[in-house]
Amino acid sequence: MNQKNNDDFVLAAVTVAGSAESSGKSSALRLDRMNLTVSPGEWITIVGVNGSGKTTLARIMAGLTVEEAGGYMNRGFAGDRPAPYVMQQPDAQLFGETPREEITFALEWLQLPAADIPVKTDAILMLSGLQSIAYFPWANLSGGQRQLAAIAAATAGNAPLIVFDEATSMLDDRSRERVYHIAKELNAAGSSVVWVTQRLDELESSSRVIALAEGRIIFDGSSEHFLYGEPTPSLPSAMSSSTPCEQCGLRLPYLASLAMELKRLGQLQSPLPITVEEWRRALNVG
Numbered sequence: 001m002n003q004k005n006n007d008d009f010v011l012a013a014v015t016v017a018g019s020a021e022s023s024g025k026s027s028a029l030r031l032d033r034m035n036l037t038v039s040p041g042e043w044i045t046i047v048g049v050n051g052s053g054k055t056t057l058a059r060i061m062a063g064l065t066v067e068e069a070g071g072y073m074n075r076g077f078a079g080d081r082p083a084p085y086v087m088q089q090p091d092a093q094l095f096g097e098t099p100r101e102e103i104t105f106a107l108e109w110l111q112l113p114a115a116d117i118p119v120k121t122d123a124i125l126m127l128s129g130l131q132s133i134a135y136f137p138w139a140n141l142s143g144g145q146r147q148l149a150a151i152a153a154a155t156a157g158n159a160p161l162i163v164f165d166e167a168t169s170m171l172d173d174r175s176r177e178r179v180y181h182i183a184k185e186l187n188a189a190g191s192s193v194v195w196v197t198q199r200l201d202e203l204e205s206s207s208r209v210i211a212l213a214e215g216r217i218i219f220d221g222s223s224e225h226f227l228y229g230e231p232t233p234s235l236p237s238a239m240s241s242s243t244p245c246e247q248c249g250l251r252l253p254y255l256a257s258l259a260m261e262l263k264r265l266g267q268l269q270s271p272l273p274i275t276v277e278e279w280r281r282a283l284n285v286g
């Protein structure tokens with residue numbers, strides 16, 4: 001973990017030019033003068049409809065090369081090396097032949113003492129639930145199992161910043177929970193996590209949500225405000241009765257709609273629940 005630099009990670013007026021094909025849209029820019037500050041240890045969830053710029057932003061935050069990017073970036077606590085970046089598709093990010101080899105390579109790249117690597121590899125295989133398939137070649141594993149191995153390798157080094165770009169979208173519920181749990185543990189240990197997702201049911205009350213539309217940040221605040229909050233005054237009045245979530249073109253999760261309806265009927269009061277635990281408390285059960 002990079003303990004030396006506690007400066008915030010800062011993007012200022014970052015712009016990425018659009019492709020010729022996208023120039024017919026209202027915004028031809030992939031990112032449009034984006035300003036963003038992330039503090040050490042923060043968890044940020046990035047949401048937005050398809051093509052809103054999530055992956056472009058995630059790649060810039062990870063320190064990967066994005067052509068035609070301009071503006072100012074100070075990587076601060078994230079350090080100069082690229083951050084681990086876990087993509088939706090595992091195959092492009094695998095270097096080894098098996099899950100065990102993949103994790104071993106990741107630890108070697110981090111220059112851990114050679115003697116520590118086998119023990120640490122076993123610990124990571126166990127944490128990610130991959131022990132039983134540790135020596136299987138990729139061809140014998142499912143896409144989800146390959147993705148779990150890629151995630152386990154990316155998270156092996158407790159990097160100061162880790163970017164998950166819709167990393168769990170091809171995993172089943174159990175594997176998704178496992179990955180989410182690993183990311184949470186890393187966050188609790190001090191890593192900042194950038195979590196790009198289309199799944200609004202993954203939001204937690206305390207976490208910060210950044211919503212993108214057409215390459216711009218159109219919401220930056222708490223999950224609670226995003227799902228239930230007051231509309232943004234600057235938006236056209238036709239949109240003013242909707243929540244920030246709906247204003248981004250995203251559909252409210254079923255449970256959030258239910259909470260709003262129960263509030264309208266006087267059955268629930270603010271703060272409205274988001275997580276299972278909060279629902280239990282709100283309904284006075286369990």
Ligand SMILES: Nc1ncnc2c1ncn2[C@@H]1O[C@H](COP(=O)(O)OP(=O)(O)OP(=O)(O)O)[C@@H](O)[C@H]1O
Pocket residue numbers: 018019022030048049050051052053054055056057
């Ligand atoms: N390599 C590229 N070169 C040029 N334009 C690109 C490139 N990759 C994406 N774009 C365009 O940039 C815009 C933002 O794309 P981006 O992949 O960042 O969005 P996204 O929100 O991650 O989308 P999705 O949810 O579909 O993955 C889109 O209009 C897309 O067509």
